[in-house]
Amino acid sequence: MQPLLAALAAVLVLALLAGLHYAFWTWRLRAPPIEDGIVHAPTRDGWVLALGRRRPRGVPRAPPVLLVHGIAMNRQTFEFGLVRWALADHLARAGFDCFSLDHRGHGASRRGPGASRRWNLDDYVREDIPAALDAIRRETGAERVLYVGHSQGGIMGLAACALYPDRIAAIAALGAPAHYDVQDRLKKLVALRFTWVGRFTRLAARMLAPFAGYWHPAVFDLAIQLRNVEPRVFRRLLANGLENLQPGVLSQFAAFIREDSFRSMDGKLDYRASLERCRQPALFLAAEKDGLAPPSVVQAAFRRWGGPKEYAIVGQGFGHADLLLGRSAPETVYPLVERFLLAHSREVAGASAPRAATDPK
Template identity: 30%
Template sequence: MDWLTIIGSVVALAVLAGIATGLHYAYWVKRLAVVHDYAERHDLEMSDGVPITLRRLAPPPTPREPPVLLVHGVAANHRNVDAEAGISLARYLHGLGRDVWLLTLRSGQPGLSARQLGFVNYRAMAEHDLPEAVAFVRDRTRAETVDYVGFSMGGILLYGALGRTIESAVLGRVAFIGSPARVAPPHAYLKKLSFLPRFVFRGVWLRFWARMSAFIVEKIRTPAHHHIYNPDNVRPGVAARALVNLIEDVPAPLSADFAGWALDDGIVRLNGEDVLEGLGAVTRPALFIAGAADQVARPAAVRAAFDAWGRDHEGQEAVEKRFLVLGRDEGCAHDYGHGDLAIGDRLEEELFGPLGHFLASKP
């Protein structure tokens, strides 16, 4: 066999593999896609040229309470809080008569240019995406305040923005779901890599691989499954659909942010300052929710933010705040991991209910 034949065979196999991959990808995306409708969509360009998107469910005719802004986590888009029927926080709150808005941060935008990807980092989202989104919702609804619910990174961003780019006076009631104020690597020995420079950490291209593997995610169980979520706490089929509908890539700058914090001392910093330093003066009512078995946002890491919240006012009139852990010891059917805080089987009863009650509470 001559070299031309060998090269031709390799090229032919590569083409066939590419076609098979494309067909596999398209088939499972079509089969597992869950399409949602929204009453409004607003695509906004930030001052650094990177887009964010705000979506709105049909507003109530006469809203009695402030609008609610829902903000997703890392490696996800707005579907993080609007997965599908029965496990959508957005639809649950809408059913309670709330004016619900969903923010898709720059980190949840597919198809960004190489230049735009360079601006996807924690600082940019805390300094641009969050304040611009809050201001837009207030302007559009003519509301004095906005209730805020952050999932994971969506809450971590508010830790950094409060008192810096967002004044607490524009917020009403605030809820954090699995939002750690301290981050750690999955294994302690990885801290030995703290000497690595920032440029070493590359983007994590999850969107493609999540969609490629969705068909088999529930057929096998690995230690990685339990690190991300508790499979026993998720209905069959839900995890596969979540991989197709809500997972996004983690661009290199944002990946470097999280890796830098985790491999160093675990402190989340904005412009070199511990984000918890700005929480002591905050007096807004707050609910902090953690999963008992969450290995991404461990209860103690979420508790750190709870403890810091309103700390400067201790000994004065108490700041309204609550720390809730979802697990068997607290009466839940299962101990919650991280992902099942978004797609768990009994979310309406065990998470949405308490959260909705908190948001509706009056001072």
């Protein structure tokens, strides 16, 4: 009996220490998103999505910008708590009204009564993106947006361009994989849908965050080149920007990889084939060392695109997530996106630049 009590006490002490560790480092590494407010976007199936708004700091331009995050991430990939690595802030200073989306189950989005706890990529493109577009129209009066998507957010945007051609004026797709014929290592990621690991990604990331940056596991190269990201930025990403991997989303990606396809889960809609019918201007941006969307994959989608298009590859050791958070991303990547959006926008007649706000550093 005595050994059992001792073991139980040890377990309780370890659980208490783990809880204190989680609470302290979540607080210590907290980096609130840089934004002017939250816009709520109700979906038809009961979710209430969150859009972080960053109003223009320069002479206002139109249309507004919708920014959409990648898999297992949230809007903080665009509204990072360090102003240097906040793409939304960078674009706001160029005059754009920016709205960064939290998909269902991510960030500040919340499930309404009766809404499903399970979803896949089709729900993002059929429910979440239309809800975000409607909310932006309600806030600004704009019928169309300029779309910026990273990774999964990029391919959802490419599909949305075909489904809602009158709502998206142009798209910048950053590290967006619409082909899956060369990414063998992705199979390890989607295999997580059969384990408990994916459901605790956010917890594990926050527990490991204070130790991050001191070693360089090769497995991380699939999603981020740690040598190209400042340790403080990586730690804050783990503590603030990561979300749980959703089984339905991983199952759909598993089908993409198995078939080298990009389609709806029921097989009725071929998203990849629809790229050829799109007519919006598009920027396809690839990273030299991206393990999830290698340059050849991004270029394959670029070749399929039916509208005016540009392709660019970022070298200097850039990987997947560091397209947004790399050491020199503000000088290397952000200007490419800004230049593209400026080319497909206009100044708002009669508007003047609002007074600059004081931003966190």
